[in-house]
Amino acid sequence: NAGVTQTPKFRILKIGQSMTLQCTQDMNHNYMYWYRQDPGMGLKLIYYSVGAGITDKGEVPNGYNVSRSTTEDFPLRLELAAPSQTSVYFCASSYPGGRSYGYTFGSGTRLTVV
Amino acid sequence: GQQLNQSPQSMFIQEGEDVSMNCTSSSIFNTWLWYKQDPGEGPVLLIALYKAGELTSNGRLTAQFGITRKDSFLNISASIPSDVGIYFCAGQLGAGNQFYFGTGTSLTVIP
8 A cells, every 4th residue: 555645755946836735645544634844843734634525724724725625635735835835744644533543644745945 | 733842852872772752741632642753754653642651662662641641751772773763742632633743852873
């Protein structure tokens, strides 16, 4: 199984450009998440989804949008890139309930906005 | 958002030494997780804790859910070079499956 797959791995954007970070999982997990990780900081939740068609804001949603049309995919959209969005972005998924509901993370997308 | 404080922020140790790190919060959590992140990769779950006082091991790693439910501890015995990475704690306040992450402890093992 591939687990959680993120693309691209690296990207450089100019201020004001837009892009979509792709995330797909093949574990049939209901819950999916987008985090950003800044140097020396923990992971901050941007958006999450508890199932197809349902999304909700996390701690730091400003400047981002998401959609969840299928169980497998949870893309993150940056509409007008700003230098403050330079970060490493991680997508994660989980199956709710029970004692095995840790997150499975993708390998990350390193984004630089210049 | 919730603030989880991890300490120490970084550690430099000799191979073979034991390691201790902790995570504290002002809030009571009902689940604690410990993750390890290798350079250039996403975090990987090491240990999950589900009730106060619980002590769980995974090989050379042992983690404990603090009695107050506001803290958790991770110990690594007889460290080896592949233990290098950043260790994150994560806590869950209640049902809803949203976890808050600590700021991480960076571990360097000197051969």
